[in-house]
Amino acid sequence: MRVLIVEDEPSFVEALRISLTREGYDVGSAGDGKTGLEAFRDDRPDVVLLDLMLPGLSGLDVLRAIRRDSAVPVIVVSAKDAEADIVAALELGADDYLTKPYSVRELIARVRAATRRGAIVPDRETVTMGSATLDHSTLRLRLTHGDQDLPKKEFEVMALLMEQPGRVVPREEFLDKVWGYTWIGDTRTLDQHIRRLRRRLESDPDAPTIETVRGVGYRLKLRE
Numbered sequence: 676m677r678v679l680i681v682e683d684e685p686s687f688v689e690a691l692r693i694s695l696t697r698e699g700y701d702v703g704s705a706g707d708g709k710t711g712l713e714a715f716r717d718d719r720p721d722v723v724l725l726d727l728m729l730p731g732l733s734g735l736d737v738l739r740a741i742r743r744d745s746a747v748p749v750i751v752v753s754a755k756d757a758e759a760d761i762v763a764a765l766e767l768g769a770d771d772y773l774t775k776p777y778s779v780r781e782l783i784a785r786v787r788a789a790t791r792r793g794a795i796v797p798d799r800e801t802v803t804m805g806s807a808t809l810d811h812s813t814l815r816l817r818l819t820h821g822d823q824d825l826p827k828k829e830f831e832v833m834a835l836l837m838e839q840p841g842r843v844v845p846r847e848e849f850l851d852k853v854w855g856y857t858w859i860g861d862t863r864t865l866d867q868h869i870r871r872l873r874r875r876l877e878s879d880p881d882a883p884t885i886e887t888v889r890g891v892g893y894r895l896k897l898r899e
């Protein structure tokens with residue numbers, strides 16, 4: 676398994692290189708966005724750890740370019756912890772978001788999780804609730820006024836809800852099945868995915884809605 680670290684702070688890179696190498700990963704690194712993109716194209720890593728504040732091309736520019744031709748797991752690791760930054764990264768298709776300072780153990784758990792695949796295997800090609808239909812073959816959410824392409828993780832969160840209508844899906848189940856971990860210090864990645872799905876669903880009065888069940892998780896239900 677190859678990991679590419681795109682990060683301009685050498686001390687971070689070295690700490691990660693040591694830990695990841697010890698875990699058996701093959702580690703490459705790049706200190707700016709442009710070199711990072713070149714390294715990505717040359718090395719074809721299995722996971723990318725991406726800083727946002729980089730010299731030259733920003734982390735978001737790098738992410739956008741990667742997503743044009745690859746579904747490789749990308750974990751954004753950034754000191755930026757504003758909601759807007761997290762949302763922007765997830766909207767561009769980041770799989771996960773970790774804010775600095777982070778625990779190396781947690782980061783490694785997330786890298787390991789990102790390389791495990793195929794957690795969600797649907798029974799059917801499409802599943803429908805109210806006016807919303809989720810299509811597994813195209814990763815699309817169909818609503819009355821049109822189709823929406825969902826980033827992979829957002830699709831998987833929605834699939835878990837749609838497959839179990841009316842059931843409260845615990846937070847741990849989302850983390851386990853969509854991200855592959857349950858131990859996590861920062862659950863904003865899940866919250867952001869829920870928020871974005873809600874925005875999509877709210878635009879259609881006949882679509883179901885995602886209810887928060889405090890302290891437990893989320894439930895999909897039809898609006899009254």
Ligand code: CA
Pocket residue numbers: 682683684726727728729
């Ligand atoms: Ca930086």
